[in-house]
Amino acid sequence: MTKEIRRIITEYGRLSVDITALPVDADLYQAGMTSHASIDVMLALEDHFDVEFPDGMLTRSAFESITAIEAALLKLRAEAAVR
Template identity: 50%
Template sequence: MNTTTDIHNVEAVVREVLGKHGRLVHDVYRLPKDASLGDAGLTSLASVNVMLALEAEFGEIPEALLTRSVFRSISSITRAMQSLTA
């Protein structure tokens, strides 16, 4: 799961989940992967919906990954979800 293609596949799923559940004020597909999701409109309530949708895609998210820093950007969520699939 360490290939560039796999990272892009995980990122694509993360972007799709954010697009459906994140209630962002910016187009998630144009948002830079390191942009602040808080600045893009992700609220704490929406982040719960995103977390539940991510669990449906990747399996249970360990409590250690349920932090503000993980939900800071697309790239940080992607890294966390990739760690679940490794």
């Protein structure tokens, strides 16, 4: 999953640094991701993983690092499995 998240961020995050050198807990906003770019990342994640982030998860912090994004996706999957 981390690999797929990295690929989506590379394509949509418009970072000012090379993502391959970025640790999973690095702050993506510090790495140059704008609010508008984070929306593109969010929509691409939804498309790729076939999920929909509920309003409560549409926060800045949910998309601030690869770790945070992975945690959000895992949470969504776990909730979907329970239903």
